[in-house]
Amino acid sequence: MATTITKTETFVGKRIRRKEDPRLITGTATYVDDIQMPGMHYAAILRSPHAAARILAIRTDAALRHPGVVAVFTGKDVEGIGPVPCGASLPGLRVPYHSVLARDRVYFVGHPVAVVVARDRYIARDALDWIEVDYEPLPAVADPEKALEPGAPAVHPEWPDNIAFTYHQEAGDVDKAFAEADVVVKQRIVSQRLIPTALETRGVVADWRSGEKSLTIYSSTQIPHLMRTLVAQALGLPENRLRVVAPEVGGGFGSKLNVYAEEILMGFVAMKIGKPIKWIESRRENFLCTIHGRGHVDYFEIAGKRDGTILGLKLKLIQDLGAYHQLLTPAIPTLSVLMMPGIYRFRNIRAEVIGVFTNCVPTDAYRGAGRPEATHGIERMVDMLAAEIGMDPAEIRFKNFVRPDEFPYATPTGLSYDTGNYATALEKAMEVAGYHQLREEQKKARQEGRLFGIGISTYGEICAFGPSPATPAGGWESATVRVEPTGKVTVLTGSSPHGQGQETTFAQLVCDELGVDIDDVVVQHGDTAMVPYGIGTFGSRATAVGGTAVYFALQALKEKIKKFGATLLDSDDVSFSGGVCICNKTGRTVSLAEIAAASYRAAKLPPGTEPGLVSTYFWEPPNFTFPFGAHIVVTEVDRETGAVEIKRYVAVDDCGKVINPLLVEGQVHGGVAQGLGQALYEQAVYDDNGQLVTGELMDYAIPKATMVPRIETDRTETPTPVNPLGIKGVGEAGTIACSPAVVNSVVDALSPLGVRHIDMPLVPEKLWRLIQKGGQA
Amino acid sequence: MIPQNFTYQAPKTLEEALALLADGTAKPLAGGMSLIPLMKLRLAAPERIVDLGRIPGLNYIREEDGKIRIGAMTTHYEIETSPLLRARCPLLATTAAHIGDMQVRNVGTIGGSLAHADPAADYPAALLALEAEVRLVRAGGERTLPIRDFFVDVFTTALEPGEIVREVVVPVEAPGTGTSYQKVAHPASGFAVVGIAARVRRGDGKIALARLGVTGLASKPFRADAAEKRLEGTDGAETDLRAAAAAVTEGVEANSDLYASAEYRAHLARVYAVRGLRSALQAA
Amino acid sequence: MKISGSYTLPAAPERTYALLQDPEALAASMPGCRELVRTAEDEYEMKMNVVISSIQGLFAGKIRVADKEFPARFRLLVEGDGKIGFLKGEGVLTLSPADGATEVHYDGEVQVGGMIAGVGQRLLDATAKYLIKRFFEKMAARVEQPS
């Protein structure tokens, strides 16, 4: 046996700094607004200031008279294109026709009414002020519960009840469980509307080559391929004449997992004017017109025994859909239902979902997409049950966790949890936090009259979207690995990233499999002309699904490498490792670069083998993955002002195997910060007339550096058998776990005053009012 | 994101600037930290802008005759870090550190901030507590106003058309004076939900001087005279502070917005008045 | 947004009532009013240039007076529309005699839309109060003039 193999460095599992960073830290990366083209024109979009109104007239002549204005398009000009696509389907789903520009009516503030095309972006903006629109304002409804009341204004006149769909799921014997319960706790819980606020707003550049009859759309998107298919359909353009490029994307969080009116519209404009066109969303437009997240009103009932056993759960979920369905709008609350049982063993569950139209921008996937709402609900209800029976919140969880020997675990909502060790994660979090000591500290604090709280959330999430039968689009992912003639390696992935770091993590996989250096690997993505069809980056899927596709492509490639190696070494017994192929008999070696060169030179092909070293794999996952973890938050509430101070934040997450711990920590930190935003600060507020009154970053507070505590992270590692890498995914974990942990902590802090529940965001005035009431009680 | 067009003038001398501003149709531009965002949102659309940024001699902090004179174009950062102010009038320097963020403090000016008169701006609380004066100039004349006469209402000052803030004058603190600026910042905008500037001095064991400037609470910043009177002559015990703080909101119509109702704002003002006074007394 | 408050005008209710519906007095007192044209009985069209320091907005709108109960109360309906947003308000003005003067109590609701609603949250309340105050101050000055 050969012993001379030079084992190269192992990359997987190491804290490797990212390959994508040099361009980002030097300001040389190319985001959509950085693209300049000769003859480029600029678009600005006139948007409705009314939440509901009839359009009586639009006068564009004053705008068109300006020499810098090239064209103005309104609803009547775009009747042949669209609609904006909805990819989700449910039985009986009502789908309003979503035209790319309003026709005779507007349905939410920000609804696009006209698009101005001008020679520069300043004139395009000026021209918006020169267009006159006569509106006849109509009554609007912005609150989903009010929209359900009899006599509420109809968002779409054809459906006066404002109900887009209802959805029922039931398992076990819920009535029996509730009848047998010692305790039933009921609570209305709101998961408020949030604004995703990717730091880069959306933007589109469209370039029509009339000679080639081909259109290129550059868009800040998470899903270039799905966009190509859907925009081609909306424009009536053959799909192979449309190229979509996602350049550098400045954050998405689900808000760019969509196809918007503007992508279709800019494609249309480029074809009309025969010039490249650019539209960049302003922050105000981003708040008004890019999807929002959450927007639940949930009515929960939990049934349990005095010994802490959870028997069952009932839920009525009212989902604020907004005025239209964007790509996945109606599917989001169904994800909540899937995750309702959390990581607990009870079998009796009933969920009724009502999807409600409102005169607001649509809700859709925002980091966690349905799962933060579910986790927030179940984790709050478990805490409330514990409080009701006087049990420690950790103890009730230990009592009800699905046990390690029960995996794969079939949930009552039809999922199969892959692996888990929920108790271990919670034990670890309790150990890191010093839970029992904290409870002692709390006793002391309470004696001093301080409002000191400890909150736990233990979560499971459904990740690695997902097997195709369970997703609106395909759930697979593609990868191509190509060893170039010089031995350098190019990876093409369909999981186009927007900050997650696949250029590094996928390269790490390649390094270990092919024995090359990390600098020898380039990971390309985001261009439909370059990369085979792929699905995209969302739902914590990129590494678990996209990475696995890379892994399988590498396995096939290694077989081919060995074949070429065997031919070059003139041996029938070779192995490939550490970047060299070795003859197991003679110990002679040939390097990957030599093999690559020979494979393209193709002078001596192994029998039945094509030239070149390229391997493409489309991997269909057999199941989702189910990461989990436990977060513990210590808070203190200022009795005088209601202000919340986060004193400790401990996050123990289990995302299966880890390729790069540095990046995993980054995902957890970022996720926690967004969960914290929801728990403490963020809320998209529409007034009664459908005006978004948190219309700018001056009013809508996303966390600043001073508002996020230091997060103490730790991990347990329970690999999944769903993929050979054992990876589960981590993108959404922090967001899902954080908000219930914070709210549980603050409720715990205020519990001596008789507080049982508080809806997010936990703004100081709300807490102050509770403290005032408690003081009187 | 894009302002309306305007005519831009950048005079090199104050006289030239005042002449350009004399007819009241132009908008003076100082740091632009409030004006430019408003212009980008097109909530402001001045037809002519006179940039004061090219005029030498408007940016200084100097001590003269027991007073500190601060040129209108002095930036928040310069005020925040001025060794003279830190030593001789620390309240203004510490207040400046609360304004906006580092970049805004690098550019924003005291004159511009005062002229904009945002009712939640930080400076006014401190300047009121300091009993500062503002020197205003216009073509062919100037006048000096006590700061409390300068603020008229929301975004509205005593500035006449064509008139600008030339200088702000604050006292050199007498020994034994303690000051503090305490603020509840809006989590998004950073503006003061309430901001309390407290300034106290003891004499013979009693509170000899108490000054309280309040911002964010009402449609204009104000001095809480009743509270000051209630505190002066007391021992400055916790109960005295509380009694004084209670007077801060008496007769005041508090602002209400999405983040804080009038009732809560008033409550915060009282709580922060106690905290401010406590902290000022500790520093005295 | 709900708004309410009261202001005392130095004239008897009868004269105050008349002035509060007098186009000329209204035009002179409404902040930034540039034009007020009577279009029908108790209906007016107006153009306003509202200026508050740097902030400025041109509005075109309508005023309507309804439910008149001389000299005790009437309903005022105001609508304005401009590039920076729109507003629509409705309120009842109640006049009660107070030592030869009149206390005017207003109680109403204003809807604001567009840019001013989206970005003006923080100061909408204070600004509305200020504009109303300016209106009554000017009205008071006018009342004091001999008729």
Add this chain to the structure above:
Amino acid sequence: MTHAITVTINGKPYAHQVEPRLLLIHYLRDVVGLTGPHIGCETSICGACTVMVDGKAVKACTMFAVQADGRQILTIEGLATDGRYDPVQEAFWNEHALQCGFCTPGMILAAKQLLERNPNPTEEEIRHGLEGNLCRCTGYQHIVNAVRAAAARMGG
């Protein structure tokens, strides 16, 4: 009516005719072609557009290009000298202080200013100093770590 301006950007002189209303950020990005500074909001909150003007970190979206006439401007593109990263850039890379990277150019320049003024800042001082720069990806912890690492490297 346009105005002639001359500015020195990253050590190189530029002269252009500009409309008064042209924002410095659009001047840098669209006229000069330096697209490192980004636009993330219009209300001077996010800090993605941060550049240095005469050595002071400013938000280039809240300044007109005419105001920068005659001044020295440093953008992220000019920070690495002789192909060597600034210690702040290096630290951001090492500490994984960025994900999508959109806030990064502004964040790095703000951090640089912070360290110029306070070579050995506490965690609290770092967080306070970066209040004018929003990041939606990192939760700031790695950014704070990077600033501390840069401070240590620079001998603060």
